[in-house]
Amino acid sequence: AQSVTQLGSHVSVSEGALVLLRCNYSSSVPPYLFWYVQYPNQGLQLLLKYTSAATLVKGINGFEAEFKKSETSFHLTKPSAHMSDAAEYFCATRPGAQKLVFGQGTRLTINP
Amino acid sequence: EAGVVQSPRYKIIEKKQPVAFWCNPISGHNTLYWYLQNLGQGPELLIRYENEEAVDDSQLPKDRFSAERLKGVDSTLKIQPAELGDSAVYLCASSLSTGTGELFFGEGSRLTVL
DSSP: OOEEEEEOSEEEEETTSOEEEEEEEEOSSOOEEEEEEEOTTSOEEEEEEEOSSOSEEEOGGGOEEEEEGGGTEEEEEESSOOGGGOEEEEEEEEOSTTOOEEOOOEEEEEEO | OOOOEEEOSEEEEOTTOOEEEEEEOOTTOOEEEEEEEOTTSOOEEEEEEETTEEEEOTTSOTTTEEEEOGGGSOEEEEESSOOGGGOEEEEEEEEOTTSSSOOEEOOOEEEEEO
């Protein structure tokens, strides 16, 4: 079954530093992949999605992710972290039909 | 455009009591989902509706959980009786069945069972 694995349950970076959140997928066919963000006590909000149109996907708030088939990865990056980026980030895949399967999440902390 | 609306946002009950959560999806979205999110974990699908039909309920604990989506719009998720382990956030989401899979989530209903 298609799934995603997020490496690192907690990532901490300094304000202004590079953000890198890791996600690897398992799929025998080209997958749909997503990154969602969840701020405290809120629902999930879509950051970006990969649907095979382009390997480098740009999302909201300056985030982007690159689909690398050779590495089965879809890592999320942002060149310069901002305090407002502190949140929980979830990678997800669509294994078929109309549903998403989520990873365990990575909590991003930004240090001043 | 209004997003997915859930209520209540917070609910505290004693074990063995019943509880119900309500969800109003985005207008025009025919697919509705209920996800369970335990603390520090990713959401897990409980049930998915296409219009008023439950098309994926394999992860719904049917001995105590039930859901309905009358008229293919609003949905209610019920737990009876609640157990301590049911303490979690219950997320509702909706999407277009013809879309690329993007789900739109509500803010969730946080349940605490004492």
